[in-house]
Amino acid sequence: MIPVQGLNGAVVAVLGLGRSGLSASRALAAGGAVPRCWDDNPEAREKAATEGFDCVDLKRDGAFEGVARLIVSPGIPHLYPAPNPVVSAALAAGVPVDNDIGLFFQSFADDSWDEFDTAPRVIAVTGSNGKSTTSALIHHIMEHVGRPSQLAGNIGRGVLDIDPAVDGEVVVLELSSYQTELARALTPDIAVFTNLSPDHLDRHGGKGGYFAAKRRLFAEGGPDRAVIGVDEAEGRFLAGQLSEGAVDDRVIRISVAEKLTGPGWQVFARKGFLSEYRKGKQVGSIDLRGVAGLPGAHNHQNACAAYAACRALGLAPKVIEAAFHTFGGLPHRSQTVGEAGGVRFVNDSKATNVDSAAKALAAFSNIRWICGGLEKEGGLGGLSGATAAVRKAYVIGREAAQFAMQLDVEAEVCTTMAAAVARAWEDAEEGDVILLAPAAASFDQYDSFERRGEDFVAQVKKFAP
Incomplete structure (x- = not known):
């Protein structure tokens, strides 16, 4: 405590x-x-x-x-x-x-730190998608290199429930917009912004308010280093606000949409390869294609964010690469939960909005797509063009028929998870992926995305024990 x-x-x-x-x-x-x-x-x-x-x-x-x-x-x-x-x-x-986040930052440091050789560090991760995986991956890398670390916030333990810091410890916090918006104290050593897509808009009075809530971690937090995803306009704007110029390496820009150039510090992933550039020269590279726990471009973005944060702590690229290969991924996030007859079952129940579902769909081929639930504000228009790999959709939820009508692929109204998994299995052929990526909240049928994912896994066990 x-x-x-x-x-x-x-x-x-x-x-x-x-x-x-x-x-x-x-x-x-x-x-x-x-x-x-x-x-x-x-x-x-x-x-x-x-x-x-x-x-x-x-x-x-x-x-x-x-x-x-x-x-x-x-x-x-x-x-x-x-x-x-x-x-x-x-x-x-x-x-x-x-809130408790403000209390944590107000209280984490104490007199015992005067005796430490290496002061504890706090890495805080926010963004619309990928913050859980990024946070868990940073924590995993710390454990892999034998550095004391705790994982807290929206993942792991509550921030005030963690143990007092020890010499050289790294605390990794996953922080939502609800948490960053209200905290009176925000003082991370390294802050990470993964990306931004519309979510929780009613809670923040629109997309501008949503971005402003996340921006507080950087503008008011004053981190020593900021890792910023620049694939959206908001990230580019934030990086520009924090930087004093092109050579300012206090800002590390990350991307999976383009090769980043310039004299600053950049980390990007293209065609499955992560590259790190500083002062216009490449200083690190990792082949992500064989990293089983990080499939797809959206996870490559998470890898870039975690890599950049760990590089800011001084870890070597080869050490980070070795840790990537021992990362098993998180439950309910592009998690392979079974395989039978050449058909793979993947649980991405955490894909609760359109953007995260689109990223999950881009990670696989020959998809039997289980989707649906409590539709979020903004509709499903963001899925347009993202369904090229979908062979058929199997729609769950109380409003499954209405949800199905908005999709641009063949869709079958199943309503329940049991029916959706059974029908997808009946239709599946060798090489197909049966993917749960709902693009919606779970609360019409389940009390959390975890319960929804657990139901999917339970149904999968009937066909892939």
């Missing part, structure tokens, strides 16, 4: 008592603060009460008298589409609003 510093003796309100809320309450108490907790869910309040936390209705009049700060869980809106009433009350009372 990371005890919260700077709030000893202060009353701190905590709204939302899920994983991050309870973790924040424990860390606040460990640092001498007095948590005042609330959740609209009685079961969540009861769980907090069993741990000894005082649960007080933060919606009542005067609830913020004497309160030093309000800590809000990621799922609770603080601005768009409308602020939670508790957040509004806190702001009206002049109480600062923060």
Whole structure:
């Protein structure tokens, strides 16, 4: 646990008592603060009460008298589409609003660091797609070279649940836009921006607000080094804002769309080969085609981001390359889960938006595509031109028929995962890939993309035990 510093003796309100809320309450108490907790869910309040936390209705009049700060869980809106009433009350009372990420950056360093030979470092990864794989890959590389490392945030443990740092440690954080938008302290040593595509637009008041939330990690965080994906206009703009000029190697630009040139520091992947250039000269190269845990151009982008972050720490290209080959990938992200009769089953349930699904489709040939679910804002137009390798789509979800009508390939309405996998298997021929890449959220049928992926795996076992 990371005890919260700077709030000893202060009353701190905590709204939302899920994983991050309870973790924040424990860390606040460990640092001498007095948590005042609330959740609209009685079961969540009861769980907090069993741990000894005082649960007080933060919606009542005067609830913020004497309160030093309000800590809000990621799922609770603080601005768009409308602020939670508790957040509004806190702001009206002049109480600062923060989250567990802000508390972490405020509290991670302590006096013990004075005795370390090598100060711990924090690498924070954000972006629309690929941040989980990138974060896990960086953490894996650290473990591969024997450097102490912890993985936290949206993946692994909660940020305040990790252990206090040891000499030379690297903490890798995956951070969503919900987290970066609200955190009052953001001070990573290295910050990574993978890419940007429309997502969570209602929560951020549009694409501009969504980008602004991610940009805070860099503009307000002031990292020593910034790794920026420049395949979209927003990434190019961000890299330009952070750089003092073409030769400024504090910004490492990455791409899978083009060869990057110039006197700065660039890492790019083309036709399966990763290249690193500095001052106009190539200084590193990796053949990614044989890296089983990183299939497709979208994973090559993740490889570029992780490679650049690790190079910024001083690791050698050959060391990073060796670690790539021992990376097994993440569950629900282009994960091969079975093979039978020359047919491969791939679980990419994490492809919850159009852009991530398009990238998954580009990674394979002869695809029997299982898709559908709770359609996100913006529709399916972004899939146009991305379905060339799809032989047929098998659509799941409560609105499967409407979803299927928007696709530009032959589509069969299956509704359930069991039916979709069975029909895809019946139609499949040797060399086909049965790919779950929903291009939609899971919440019409499942409580998470993980549950959806687990159902896919369970159905696959009927045909590829």
